[in-house]
Amino acid sequence: MELERIDNQPIETIEGYRVRPGKPLPFGVSTVPGGLNFSVYTSAGTSCTLVLLSRSERKIIKEIKIPDHYRIGDVYSIVVFNLDYEDIEYGYKIKGPFSPEEGHRFDEKNILMDPYARATAGREEWGKEPNWEIQYQHRSRISFDDFDWEGDSPLEINDEDLVIYEMHVRSFTQSETSGVKFKGTYAGIVEKIPYLKELGINAVELMPVFEFDEFENSRIHPETGERLYNYWGYSTVAFFAPKAGFASTGKFGMQVDEFKQLVKELHRSNIEVILDVVFNHTAEGNEYGPSISFKGLDNKIYYMLTPEGYYYNFSGTGNTLNCNNPVVRNLVLDCLRYWASEYHIDGFRFDLASILGRDPWGAPLNNPPLLESLAFDPILSSCKLIAEAWDAGGLYQVGTFPAFGRWSEWNGKYRDTARRFLKGDEGQVGEMAQRVQGSPDLYQWNGRSQATSINFITCHDGFTLSDLVSFDQKHNEANGEFNRDGGDDNHSWNCGAEGWTDNAEILNLRTKQAMNALGLLMTSRGTPMLLMGDEFGRSQHGNNNAYCIDSPISWVDWSLLKSNEILFEYTKSLIAFRHQHPCLRVNRFDHAGSDHLPSCSFHGTKAWSVDWSAESRQLGWMMSSQTEDGEPDTVYVAANSAHYATWFDLPQLPEIYEWRICFNTGNQAEPYLKKPSLYKEAGILVGERSMVIFTASPRET
Numbered sequence: 001m002e003l004e005r006i007d008n009q010p011i012e013t014i015e016g017y018r019v020r021p022g023k024p025l026p027f028g029v030s031t032v033p034g035g036l037n038f039s040v041y042t043s044a045g046t047s048c049t050l051v052l053l054s055r056s057e058r059k060i061i062k063e064i065k066i067p068d069h070y071r072i073g074d075v076y077s078i079v080v081f082n083l084d085y086e087d088i089e090y091g092y093k094i095k096g097p098f099s100p101e102e103g104h105r106f107d108e109k110n111i112l113m114d115p116y117a118r119a120t121a122g123r124e125e126w127g128k129e130p131n132w133e134i135q136y137q138h139r140s141r142i143s144f145d146d147f148d149w150e151g152d153s154p155l156e157i158n159d160e161d162l163v164i165y166e167m168h169v170r171s172f173t174q175s176e177t178s179g180v181k182f183k184g185t186y187a188g189i190v191e192k193i194p195y196l197k198e199l200g201i202n203a204v205e206l207m208p209v210f211e212f213d214e215f216e217n218s219r220i221h222p223e224t225g226e227r228l229y230n231y232w233g234y235s236t237v238a239f240f241a242p243k244a245g246f247a248s249t250g251k252f253g254m255q256v257d258e259f260k261q262l263v264k265e266l267h268r269s270n271i272e273v274i275l276d277v278v279f280n281h282t283a284e285g286n287e288y289g290p291s292i293s294f295k296g297l298d299n300k301i302y303y304m305l306t307p308e309g310y311y312y313n314f315s316g317t318g319n320t321l322n323c324n325n326p327v328v329r330n331l332v333l334d335c336l337r338y339w340a341s342e343y344h345i346d347g348f349r350f351d352l353a354s355i356l357g358r359d360p361w362g363a364p365l366n367n368p369p370l371l372e373s374l375a376f377d378p379i380l381s382s383c384k385l386i387a388e389a390w391d392a393g394g395l396y397q398v399g400t401f402p403a404f405g406r407w408s409e410w411n412g413k414y415r416d417t418a419r420r421f422l423k424g425d426e427g428q429v430g431e432m433a434q435r436v437q438g439s440p441d442l443y444q445w446n447g448r449s450q451a452t453s454i455n456f457i458t459c460h461d462g463f464t465l466s467d468l469v470s471f472d473q474k475h476n477e478a479n480g481e482f483n484r485d486g487g488d489d490n491h492s493w494n495c496g497a498e499g500w501t502d503n504a505e506i507l508n509l510r511t512k513q514a515m516n517a518l519g520l521l522m523t524s525r526g527t528p529m530l531l532m533g534d535e536f537g538r539s540q541h542g543n544n545n546a547y548c549i550d551s552p553i554s555w556v557d558w559s560l561l562k563s564n565e566i567l568f569e570y571t572k573s574l575i576a577f578r579h580q581h582p583c584l585r586v587n588r589f590d591h592a593g594s595d596h597l598p599s600c601s602f603h604g605t606k607a608w609s610v611d612w613s614a615e616s617r618q619l620g621w622m623m624s625s626q627t628e629d630g631e632p633d634t635v636y637v638a639a640n641s642a643h644y645a646t647w648f649d650l651p652q653l654p655e656i657y658e659w660r661i662c663f664n665t666g667n668q669a670e671p672y673l674k675k676p677s678l679y680k681e682a683g684i685l686v687g688e689r690s691m692v693i694f695t696a697s698p699r700e701t
Contacts, residue, residue: 008033010081015062021070022077027334028116028240029090029142035081036142038090040114041074041327042298044104045094048076051111053089053139055121055253063093089121089139090114094296100309103300105291111136113238113293115331118143118338119256120211120238126170126184126245127229127550130215138213138237138292141253145342147260154346155272156382157202159408159451159527160587163575164274165201166459167532168232168554169209169246177558182248186255186262193269199535199568200575203272205349207460208233209259210275211241214550216283221480228480228548232460234351235283235317237292239335242343263344272346274384275339279332280355280391285318286311301327304360312362314355316392323356329370332356337379347384349410354391357402364395368402375404386410386454399442403452408527411439411453418457419468419491422516424641424689427614436621436637437600438525444589451587453526457517458534461487463544465534468492469513471499475542478549486545499542508668511537512689515570515665516639519691522574523584523637525600525623532556535571537564566671570663573672577662581695583625583633594632596654597624603638607651617642618686622651632657634696640686649683650694657696666690 010018022037023030030037038050048071050064066076091113096106113120117140122130130137173180173188180191189204196204212233219228233243247255263273282302284295287310294302304312304320311319322328339345350356357368374385389401389409398412414435421428434441438450458465463474472494474486495509514537521528532538533556540546546554561568578584586599593599603620604610610619617640624634636659638648645666650659660676666687676695686692 010035010079014067015064017062017064018081019064020079022079024072024075024077026116027075028114028118029140031144032079035079036083036085036088037077037079039075039077040092040297042076042094042096043074043301043327044298045096045106047095049093050078050080051091051093052080052083053091053136055087055089055141058134085142085144089141091136091140092297100287103305103309105295105299107291107296110291110296112291112296113138114140115238115293115297116240116334117141117238118240119253120241120244121253123211123213123215124244124250124253126250127214138211143256147257149260149264149344152264152267152344154340154344154382155267155270156346157270157272158587159384160449160585161579162203162272162527163201163578164203164205164454164527164529165196165199165532166205166207166529168207168460169243170231170550171554172532172556175552175555175557178556179558185246185248186258187248190262190265193265193271196271197269199572200579201530202270203274203346204266205274205276205529207276208236208278209243209246210236210277211238211243213237213283214245219480221478223480224478226478226551229550230548231550231554232547234278234547235281236278237283239279239331240338260343267344273344274347274349274386275345276349276351277336278351279321279323280352281315281317281319281321286313289318298327301325304358304362314358314362314391314393314395315352320355320358320362322360323370324359324365324368329373332370333373333377336374336383337377340379340383345383347386349386349388351388352391353387353401354389354395354397355393357397358395362393371402371407372404375406384408399439403446403448405447408452408454410459411435411442411455411526413442414439414453414455414524414526415457415459416491418517418520421619421639421641422513422520423491423493424617424643425491428641429610429616429619430612432619433602433610433621436520436524438589440589449587449589450525451527454529455521455524455526456529456531457521458531459529460531461545463490463492463542464531464538464540465514465517466510466537466539467542467544468517469510470494470539471542473498473542474544475499476545478543478551478553479545479547486543490544509689511564511567512665512668514567515671516641516689516691518571518574519637519663519665519693520639522578523621523623523635523693525584525586528578530571533560536561536568570672573674574663577693581623581633581635582627583623583635586623586625591625594624594626594634596632597622597634599624601651603648603651605646605648607649618646618648620648620651632696636694636696637691638684638686638694639691641689643688645685645687645690647683647685648692650681653696656699658699659694660697661692661694663693664690666692
């Protein structure tokens with residue numbers, strides 16, 4: 001005889017629906033036989049009402065007050081049977097005090113989004129003007145775990161072997177020049193996977209894909225009349241839901257499957273997926289911002305508040321999530337575990353991660369529990385954890401971020417030093433030597449390794465590489481803020497003319513400087529990160545803060561791939577070169593090197609001798625290791641950032657080896673060689689502002 005479970009049966013009827021007490025965990029919505037289990041947390045709320053809406057009829061169909069005796073601790077949960085899963089949207093109304101001075105902002109008239117919503121409605125199509133008359137702008141939806149992964153799992157590529165490619169989902173393919181069918185979407189990226197494979201990168205880092213509202217703080221440019229958006233999306237609405245407006249199928253509610261398909265297809269091409277995640281604040285802003293979810297559920301728990309009830313603002317955007325509160329800490333953990341297990345995500349880059357180490361009043365913690373929990377979480381154990389190791393409150397932790405042996409960092413010091421060295425500033429040789437060997441001054445002292453350093457010269461925030469060598473000043477007029485926004489300390493150089501020019505000499509110098517930057521990045525130890533389109537000269541026309549621009553300024557112009565083909569081929573060759581040479585990917589500061597050469601050595605115009613003075617602008621570095629089959633692997637780089645050509649003696653090799661030249665940016669007619677060319681001279685004249693890269697190979701007899 002088959003026994004029937006009685007805990008799956010309704011026990012009463014409320015508002016016409018058969019219901020029973022739910023399970024407090026997991027939070028959010030989960031399926032049970034015949035019904036859906038709804039669970040939500042509020043510690044100070046005094047009652048909770050589940051609001052059910054019809055997706056097709058766009059109206060509230062029922063409000064079900066969850067009986068007080070259904071509450072366990074601070075969690076209200078209820079099972080509702082016989083719902084139309086495909087048509088249901090939902091939210092909550094929470095009753096409680098409205099006393100901001102005590103930190104409470106309850107309003108029982110508001111319909112609140114489930115903070116654990118796996119999918120949302122309200123912004124299904126990118127840029128479509130919302131119906132502002134609708135009271136509940138962001139609606140929770142039901143998501144089902146029925147995607148066929150066909151055996152896929154996270155790739156777990158070693159950190160030191162990664163070449164990361166940072167991209168914005170919409171910008172990457174929105175331009176007509178992209179040639180894809182599904183422009184500006186997850187599906188559009190899938191169409192470009194063959195390109196990514198050809199380039200050679202093996203990880204994409206996606207700018208925010210958690211549901212955000214592009215109409216948040218949307219406005220019209222006072223001079224051009226153009227609509228300005230929350231384009232980058234660093235302002236999360238729903239942490240568990242993929243951005244529907246980035247899905248070609250978003251209007252059909254299929255964004256979850258489309259994003260999973262993207263991950264699966266990238267994994268099939270051996271490309272990892274890293275998400276740029278924003279836990280430092282939410283889209284609810286300060287006391288003047290909307291009440292979407294957290295404010296109305298438990299404002300005092302979710303946000304850092306002053307004693308008077310105002311919002312601390314270490315994020316520069318109005319509020320700061322109270323990440324080290326145990327409830328919020330669990331939400332962050334649950335979220336990342338969900339993305340790792342349900343979406344097979346390979347890693348996370350944390351925006352303004354230093355905030356995650358602050359206590360409820362903003363003071364930095366010695367042993368931040370959230371950072372420690374993430375580091376030792378069993379589900380996240382193979383995920384990359386990358387910190388933007390600073391915040392808008394002035395906490396700067398590059399080299400000192402509480403890493404617990406797990407975290408790596410965007411190395412802002414690498415960016416600044418590389419830019420200044422390439423520009424030819426005084427006093428950069430010594431610090432550049434630290435950066436190319438993996439920044440031991442930042443990471444060796446505390447037992448971390450080279451791959452801790454995410455090396456980058458450009459990223460979404462700031463100039464593109466083409467603009468870095470074309471503009472001395474930012475040109476952010478399109479942002480409608482009178483060019484006051486964006487950083488002023490760019491360490492950029494226009495090579496002789498501000499902006500666009502037809503001066504061939506200046507154009508050649510800009511191309512050479514871009515090649516020098518890429519050469520520096522790919523021959524440095526650590527993990528390199530490339531900004532989308534830098535490999536073929538993408539420009540934002542001098543805009544170093546295109547956070548609000550949804551136009552060709554932000555979109556990748558794929559026609560440049562042809563017009564700047566030599567830069568693309570050079571970049572592609574450099575990335576392949578890095579993959580071929582393990583000596584560039586050494587990940588131990590105590591690495592012994594090869595049989596005949598040290599792991600890393602520095603040189604100047606004379607081998608084994610560096611001019612460390614402030615006036616020096618010449619630096620050579622030689623990396624060496626043994627390959628898995630016991631052969632030595634050696635690369636030598638001669639970099640001259642002076643405005644005049646300089647002779648570099650080559651380090652002498654053991655008798656059985658000889659140098660071969662692979663790249664020479666001083667030879668713009670042929671800056672890379674498809675086959676390394678034998679070089680028998682004892683030294684080389686390195687052109688002004690040029691870089692030459694050699695490899696050692698067994699002497700041919």
